[in-house]
Amino acid sequence: MxxxxxxxxxxxxxxxxxxxxxxxxxxxxxxxxxxxxxxxxxxxLLWGDEVEYLVVTYSKDDPHVRLSLRQAEILEALADDSALAAKGGCVPDLQVLTDGKANEPLPVFHPEFGRFMLEATPGKPWGIGFKDLLDVEYNMRLRRVIAKDHMRADEWPITLTTFPRLGSPGEFTEPHYPVSGPRLRSQFVPDEIANPHIRFPTLAANIRSRRGRKVQVNVPVFRDEKTAWPWKDPTVNYDLHNWPEDDDVRNGAAPDNFIHMDAMAFGMGSCCLQITFQAKNITEGRQMYDQLSPLGPILLALTAATPVYKGFLADTDVRWNQISNAVDDRTAEEMGEKPLKNDRWRIPKSRYASNSTYISTDxxxxxxxxxxxxxxxxxxxxxxxxxxxxxxxxxxxxxxxxxxxxxxxxxxxxxxxxxxxxxxxxxxxxxWQHMRFKPPPPDNNIGWRVEFRSMEIQVTDFENAAFAVFLVLVTRAVLSFDLNFYIPIARVDDNMQTAHARDAVLDRRFYFRRNPFPQRVARSMTSGTNTPAVSRPPTPTGPVEDEYRLMTIDEIMNGTSSCRRRRRQRNGEAGAEAEAEDDDDDDFEGDYFPGLIPLVESYLDSMNVDVATRCELATYLDLIRKRASGELWTAAKWIREFVAQHPAYGHDSAVSEEITKDLIGAVVEIGQKECSAEGWKGLDVPGLDRMLGKFRARCRK
Ligand code: ADP
Ligand code: MG
Ligand code: MG
Ligand code: MG
Ligand code: MG
Ligand code: MG
Structure with a gap:
C-alpha cells in the first residue's frame, strides 16, 4: 500500500x-x-508478482473458523527471523524447497489493509529468462511455507480473495472485538479489523468523512430455490443510534435483494494477484500500459473467485466493484446527486476503478x-x-x-x-486503477514500470503461477509482435462491469479487438508461418466500431471458430476440410482473432524454447485454456458448488459458519498438500477435479 x-x-x-x-x-x-x-x-525486462493472503484460524476439532488479527506479530516474526536468514533452520521442509537455490534472496512479506492479511513478493524481481518462469511457482510455495512457519499451529495463510463470513453476526475475528468503532462506524466490522498503523484507520475514516456518509457496498444476492424474495439482508440493524452514520440504512443505504456492507474492510480486505513489469524505457512502458489495459476485465472474469459476502452467496463472481465502492470518497456533488456548489467536478468513477487514460505515443x-x-x-x-x-x-x-x-x-x-x-x-x-504506470523512484536505479492489478488471487500456487506466467508471456508477445489490442476506454469500462456477472467467463461476451495484427501478419499466421513480421500497420481509418466486436472469453483466449478451424486445417486434422466447405462465413480479413493462447504459443515457437521448459509452460497455458473453454471451473464456481452440495446448506443463499469451516478446511488442506511432497494425490475435496482437472495429479517439481 x-x-x-x-x-x-x-x-x-x-x-x-x-x-x-x-x-x-x-x-x-x-x-x-x-x-x-x-x-x-x-x-x-524485469517483472515481479505480489500474492496476498488471508490469515485464518482453523483446526479440525474447533467448530469455529476466524480471521486472525495477528498480522503485526507474524510480520515481526518474519522480519526478525535470523534462522530464516540463515536459510533452512526454521522450516523443516525448506531445505527441500530451496533445493539448489540456496543463494537466492528469500521472499519478502508486507503488511496490507486488513489486519488479517499478508502480502508476499519474491526476494528480487524475476528476469527475462524462461528459467525464471519455472521458478515462480516454487517461490510462491516457499512463501506459503515460510508464512505458515511463523504462525501458530491453528493459523493458516490461505489464498481466498475474501473471508466468506467477514461482517457476519457473531464472532469472525480472533480475538473478537465489538463493532461500531469511531473510525469505520460500521454496523458489521470493528475498527480493529484494519491494520492499526495510523495510515490505515485514517484512510478509512477520512474517506468516510470526505464522502459525508459511510461507504456503501451493495452486492446483489444470489437467488436460490428457497431464498425469500424480495430478499432483505437479515443482518442489517435499522435501530442503531451510536453514530450519525447509523442513519444511512434508514435513508435507503440497504436496498432489497442486496447484501449490504458499510466499511472499507469489505473491499480492501480482499486478496489479489498483481504483476509489475519493468520496461526498457518510458516509450515501451507506455505501450505496455495501453496494450495490457483491455486485458484487465478479461483476466478478471477468468480468475473469478469471489462468490460469497458476509455469509451470503452473491450474484456476482468477482471482488472489483466491492473494492471500488468500499473506497469511494466522492461527495454527493461529485457523484451528481446534488448540483455542484462546493466541489470542482462531477466525477464518473471511484478512485478505485478501471483506467480512464491511454498514454502511449503509438x-x-x-x-x-x-x-x-x-x-x-x-x-x-x-x-x-x-x-x-x-x-x-x-x-x-x-x-x-x-x-x-x-x-x-x-x-x-x-x-x-x-x-x-x-x-x-x-x-x-x-x-487504484486496474493498470498503474509507475515512474522510477528518485533514489535508486529502477526503471519505468507498469502494474497489472485486476486479477483475483487463486486457491493454489499452481494457478497463481499459471496466471502470472501467462501474463508475462502475453506481454512478451505484445512487444515481440507489436500487437494492437486497442478498443475505446468506454468499452473497457463496459467489460469491467460485464466481468462481474455470475459465470461471466462462460456466459457473457466482452468487447475485444477483431484483429490485433497488420493484415500482412495475419496472413503469415494462417499460412503456417509462426513468426509474424514485426511492422506497424498504416494508421487505421474507418469507423472505430468496426475494429472490435463482442466475443466470449473462449474466443478471446482460444481464438474465434474460424481461426480454430484454419489451425486444424493447417495441421491436417481429420474433418477440417469438410468443415471449411460448410462454412461460408469467411471472416478472415475483418474478423480475425487468433486467441491470446495461440499468440503466446507463436511467441514461444519464435523463441526456440527447450522442450522441458516448453512442457512446463504448456501445463500453465493448458489450465488457462480450459478455464476459458469451461472444461475447468473457476474458483468462484468451485466455491458455489461446494456450498450447494454441503449437507448444511438450506438453498436459501446463506453460507453458515459450519459450511464456511468446511470450505476453509478444504482450502487449508489444498494449500498444505500443495507444499508437501505428495501433492494433491489422494486428497478428498468435493469438486477439486473440476477446478484443477488432470493437473491435480501433477507432482511437485
Ligand atoms: P506495490 O505494492 O507498490 O505494487 P511491491 O513492492 O509490493 O509494489 O511489489 C511490486 C513487485 O514488483 C514485486 O514483485 C517486486 O519483486 C517487483 N519489482 C521490484 N522491482 C522491480 C523492477 N525494477 N522491475 C519490475 N518489477 C520489480
Ligand atoms: Mg502495494
Ligand atoms: Mg505490494
Ligand atoms: Mg497488496
Ligand atoms: Mg502492487
Ligand atoms: Mg464473422
Missing amino acids: GLLALGTALEWDEAKLKAQQVREWGIKQLLEIWNKAKYKERDA PRLRPEYMDPDLVIDEDIKAKLLEGGMDDRLATHFGHLFIRDPIVVFAEDLEELDLAKADHFENLQSTN
Missing part, C-alpha cells in the same frame, strides 16, 4: 485544507523524476479510443506541460490528480524534499 510514513495524520477537515499543497508538491516531485528519467534507456492510438468523460485538473496539467511533459502523459497525471490526498501527515508539509516522491505517491498510490 505504498508509503508507510510515521507522524501526525490529519483528520479530514484539516487534511482537506492541505490538499492543494500536497498536489502541487507532488507535481514538483513528479517533474523532478520525469526530467531525470525520461531518457532512461536499456533497463532490463500512432495506432486513435483519439476515438479516449474516454469522452475524462475529468482532468487543468492547472495541474498546465504545470506538467510547462515542466516539459508531453500532453498525453500530462493528461494522465492531470486526471489522477483530480483526487484529494486522503492521508496527510503534518510533518511532511514543513519542507518540500525534491529528492523524495512522498507527495506524488500519496496521490498515485491512492488512485
